Amino acid sequence: MSSQIRDNSETTMTSAVLHRDTRFIPRKAVGGKGSYLFLEDGTKFLDSTGGAAVSCLGHGHEKVSQAITDQVKKISYCHTAFFGTEVSEELARFLVDSTDGKLSKLYVVSSGSEAIEAALKLSRQYFLELPTPQPKRTRFIARKPSYHGITLGALGAGGHVHRRQPFEPLLSQNTSHVSPCYAYRGKKDNNESDADYVARLADELDAEFQRVGSDTVCAFIAEPVVGAALGCVPAVLGYFPAMKAICEKYGALFILDEVMSGMGRCGTLHAWEQEGIVPDLQAIGKGLGGGYAPVSGLLISDRIVQVIDKGSGSFRHGQTYQGHPVSCAAALAVQKVIKEDGLLDNVRIMGRYLEMRLKELLEGHPYVGDIRGKGLFWGIELVRDKVTKEPFSPEAAVAFRIQETGLNPEYGMSLYASPGTVDGIRGDHAILAPPYNVTKEEIDIIVETTVRVLDAVFDQVEEVK
Known part of the structure; x- marks a missing residue:
């Protein structure tokens, strides 16, 4: 999983960019439309977090692109x-x-x-x-x-x-x-x-x-x-x-x-x-x-x-x-x-649907401690024990594994995951923040893929925890 994604240390010297990880060159995004990014290897990637809750209209919005072009000319x-x-x-x-x-x-x-x-x-x-x-x-x-x-x-x-x-x-x-x-x-x-x-x-x-x-x-x-x-x-x-x-x-x-x-x-x-x-x-x-x-x-x-x-x-x-x-x-x-376009209405409507689907499919998950958020801004906190709320050890790298697994072509979806939820060091969570014009069908894909990612991650975490 992670090793497959990160195993390009021999090629990092070909880049002049100081990437976030100096031992890793990320795959290149070459295009985008709506909720999807298109990668150089042909992957159609569902940007379910908008990067870091940024891409609120998705990608390639023609009205915005035109406004930028017009301003540059002016x-x-x-x-x-x-x-x-x-x-x-x-x-x-x-x-x-x-x-x-x-x-x-x-x-x-x-x-x-x-x-x-x-x-x-x-x-x-x-x-x-x-x-x-x-x-x-x-x-x-x-x-x-x-x-x-x-x-x-x-x-x-x-x-x-x-x-x-x-x-x-x-x-x-x-x-x-x-x-x-x-x-x-x-x-x-x-x-x-x-x-x-x-x-x-x-x-x-x-x-x-x-x-x-x-x-x-x-x-x-x-x-x-x-x-x-x-x-x-x-x-x-x-x-x-x-x-x-x-x-x-x-x-x-x-x-x-x-x-x-x-x-x-x-x-x-x-x-x-x-x-x-x-x-x-x-x-x-x-x-x-x-x-x-x-x-x-x-x-x-x-x-x-x-x-x-x-x-x-x-x-x-x-x-x-x-x-x-x-x-x-x-x-x-x-x-x-x-x-x-009345997108705040869609944020509220799709936000309620996202909440419902997350809780429907993940509330009973053995390692999901809490599901919380508002609108189209939802977090999933992962715990080792649902009763005591004990977090995973930092060595298990749960957040890293979640984010990296989502990037694999078989899932092709972003999960903005971070460690340190409990005290700045321990604890793990993942964020979903799809665009304001997201559809019900895309919400279904996001939630169902999230479940698959978590299942894949915890199959591996079981081996190290």
Whole structure:
């Protein structure tokens, strides 16, 4: 299985690319249409995760491709220190209006990590530019085992042990971490009510504010549905209003990282629409441009905008490709297709069908501990023992085996699998995140193939566990 896929070490020297694995050259994708990618060896590959929950319209969407071509012909680049563009203004207006004006400005960059970096720095600058500045606010509170990006600031904000480990000496020490809202493992013996669980987590956050100094915290940051770090874990009812209330109690900002879970992935354009709260800052990314161009953004509340406007008038954080016209054109086209084709309805309808089929075929699986998610964003947590919830040992490499097995031509499907679910090192999960225009027939293939992949993997894991 894995050895067959990874056994090309003798050919790696022929590539000048620093691939994710230096001892392995991945097969080349040569085309794509809808939910499928076409590989150089003739495999028709079902992209059931959209890469990393990115390809929300699938591949080869003609309207988006045309919008990008048109923009390149018009103007492909200009520096935002000198000029603005019509397309960036139109994208910003579209997204601000989508929040009913609750968030009033958009800052466009290229990746989710960059959006988080901008959020962290803008939070700090906000407190420096208040009529009565609060320069002691230098800290952030996040959750474990969260993931907010790979650049140093974003990595420092996250609580993902495995990704942080090699770079700990380089990371800022101004972020502390509290428990996630992770009902499957966080609730006490499954007898704790949602309300009591929320109250306990709110007390923990409150205590952390007090421990580090409530007047030193810029913001609390969290994902509405935790993606790569935990595998599509949604919060229980009432959690986010309780967390925001703690932030307001101490005058801190409330940042939502919707890079993976937002822009329609969970059934509403903004995941916070389902939580009964509005963030002060919202990072968006993957589903914003659907992979048609590198693009992400930061949506900003008017409260913050007004402070900067009445202060220095300038966010002291500029980037060369900020507001890139081609990226803005791609994002605007993707968002227009989602709206005009009513795809959020399809996300909700197909999401319910995906949930039903996953639970129908996998809830009784001996190694499936939990199935959770929202919309078209679903995670499967794998455990060695369903009763005790004991995870597999890291040496069993369950997540790696799942992802690699899915890539085999006999399955031809992506399963975005990650280790570290339990504590950043132990635990395994797999994510499914098909495009918003996925069909019922494709959902059936995805779920049935997932079952086959898991069966094949655990036949092998039995030998090593």
